[in-house]
Amino acid sequence: MTHSFTRFAGLAAGTLLLAGPALAAGMLTGAGGKTLYVFDKDTGGMSACYDACATNWPPYLGKTGDAMKTGWTLVPRKDGAMQWAYDGKPLYYFAGDKKAGEKAGDGRNGVWHVVND
Numbered sequence: 001m002t003h004s005f006t007r008f009a010g011l012a013a014g015t016l017l018l019a020g021p022a023l024a025a026g027m028l029t030g031a032g033g034k035t036l037y038v039f040d041k042d043t044g045g046m047s048a049c050y051d052a053c054a055t056n057w058p059p060y061l062g063k064t065g066d067a068m069k070t071g072w073t074l075v076p077r078k079d080g081a082m083q084w085a086y087d088g089k090p091l092y093y094f095a096g097d098k099k100a101g102e103k104a105g106d107g108r109n110g111v112w113h114v115v116n117d
Contacts, residue, residue: 028086028115030060030093033100038089040111045075045088057105057112059083060091086115 028036039057041048049057062074062084074082075090083090094105094112106114 027101027103028091029100030084030091034093035097035101035103035105036060036086036091036115037094037105037112038115039092040113042090045073045085045090047075047077047083047090049090049092050078056095057092058095060093089115091115 030036037057039047039049047059049059059077059081060083062068062082064074064082066074068084071087073085073088075085077083085091092112094103094108096102096104103114105112
């Protein structure tokens with residue numbers, strides 16, 4: 001299952017903060033052009049990925065006061081950090097993606113998905 005957002009939302013994401021999310025090859029990317037993912041086990045806008053999971057799937061962190069466009073929010077993690085979410089879904093990187101544009105985590109265990117435009 002691939003999570004898709006409208007072309008408008010994707011274009012809006014690409015025009016956010018300079019160091020913020022952008023679109024690369026139709027995928028939403030974070031810092032350094034790294035691919036962003038969502039996790040099917042997250043519920044109610046809260047992350048279910050901690051400990052070893054968060055080592056393999058680092059959360060896309062932000063801080064209170066950071067500004068983003070419509071649809072973007074910061075959600076609290078149980079460790080006190082704040083994690084970016086889009087459309088209520090917390091966002092993650094995959095530790096196995098070493099370079100910008102890689103998407104080796106897409107479809108992992110049937111629960112991790114690239115965020116496409």
